[in-house]
Amino acid sequence: MGFATFGGGCFWSVESLFxxxxxxxxxxxxxxxxxxxxxxxxxxxxxxxxxxxxxxVRFNPAVISYEELLNVFWNIHDPTTPNRQGGxxxxxxxxxxxYHTPQQExxxxxxxxxLEEERRFPAPITTHLCPVQPFYPAEEYHQRYFEKNPDKAVxxxx
Numbered sequence: 001m002g003f004a005t006f007g008g009g010c011f012w013s014v015e016s017l018f019x020x021x022x023x024x025x026x027x028x029x030x031x032x033x034x035x036x037x038x039x040x041x042x043x044x045x046x047x048x049x050x051x052x053x054x055x056x057v058r059f060n061p062a063v064i065s066y067e068e069l070l071n072v073f074w075n076i077h078d079p080t081t082p083n084r085q086g087g088x089x090x091x092x093x094x095x096x097x098x099y100h101t102p103q104q105e106x107x108x109x110x111x112x113x114x115l116e117e118e119r120r121f122p123a124p125i126t127t128h129l130c131p132v133q134p135f136y137p138a139e140e141y142h143q144r145y146f147e148k149n150p151d152k153a154v155x156x157x158x
Contacts, residue, residue, distance in 0.1 A: 001025065001058060001059070001060060001061075002058070002059050002060075002061045002066060002100075003056060003057065003058055003059075003100050004056075004057045004059065004066055004069050004100065004104070005032060005054050005055070005056045005057070005097070005098040005100070005132060005135065006018075006054060006055055006057070006069075006073045006096070006097055006098075007032070007033075007052035007053055007054040007055075007093075007094060007095065007096040007097075007098075008073060008076060008077030008079075008085065008095055009053070009077050009084075009085025009086065009088055009093045009095075010053065010085060010086075010088050010093065011029040011030075011053040011054065011055050011138065011142065012029070012142065012145040012146060013076070013146075014055045014076060014077070015027045015028075015029050015055045015143075015144070015145070016145075016146045016147075017072065017076045018055055018057050018069070018072060019144075021059075021064055021068075021069070021072060022063060022064060023059050023060045023061075023062075023063030023064030023068075024057055024058070024059050024064060024069075025058045025059055025060055026057075026058040027055050027056070027057050027058070028055065028056045028058075028135075028137050028138075028143065029053070029054075029055055029137070029138040029142045029143055029145075030053075030054055030055070030056060030135050030136050030137045030138045031044050031049075031051035031052070031053065031054065031092075031135075031136045031138060032051060032052060032054045032056075032098055032132075032133050032134070032135050032136070033050060033051055033052045033054075033096065033098065033130060033133055034049040034050040034051030034052075035049060035050050036049040036051070037134070037136075038136050039051055039136060040139070041138060041139055041142065044092050045090065045092065047090045047091055047092065050091065051092060051136075052091070052092055052093075052094050052096050053092050053093060053138075054096070054098065054135070056135050057069060066103075066104055066107055067107050067111065070097075070107060070108060070111050071111075073097070074111070074115060074120075077095060078095075078121070079095040079121065079125045079126065079127040080121045080122065080123035080124060080125060080126055081095075081123075081126070082094065082095075082126045094126075094128060095125075095126060095127040095128065096127060096128040096129075096130065097127060097128070097129050097130070098130050098131065098132045098133060099129065099130070099131060099132060100132045105129065105131075108129055109129065112125055112127060112129070
């Protein structure tokens with residue numbers, strides 16, 4: 001079993017899209033990269049804790065590789081808009097990859113460099129790449145948000 005942690009804007013849509021991938025065992029919305037232990041959603045949204053909204057993906061590497069998860073990540077958000085995804089803005093919405101192993105760091109750097117060389121995006125990639133930090137699961141109402149609220153359209157256009 002492997003773990004991967006990504007921030008690509010509103011964690012509701014990121015969670016939903018990763019859940020659809022074969023080999024993904026679980027996805028948990030949460031917060032990482034800040035200076036306040038066990039922050040609340042309100043604290044993170046205040047833009048004063050330095051946390052990013054992230055998803056922690058538990059996956060079966062025999063079914064889906066970390067590199068395949070990175071490809072999903074690059075395709076589900078705009079990695080060129082600092083601290084913003086669609087109508088959501090603030091540092092909590094930054095594009096960020098938290099690597100769990102040196103191999104994950106190497107893979108992320110390699111793919112990011114290739115994407116820049118290919119000019120895959122119309123502007124430079126602003127995605128942060130950082131070692132994994134303490135993960136704080138988001139409040140229960142954030143988990144599986146679209147499953148619990150199928151009529152909500154928030155974040156669906158990312």
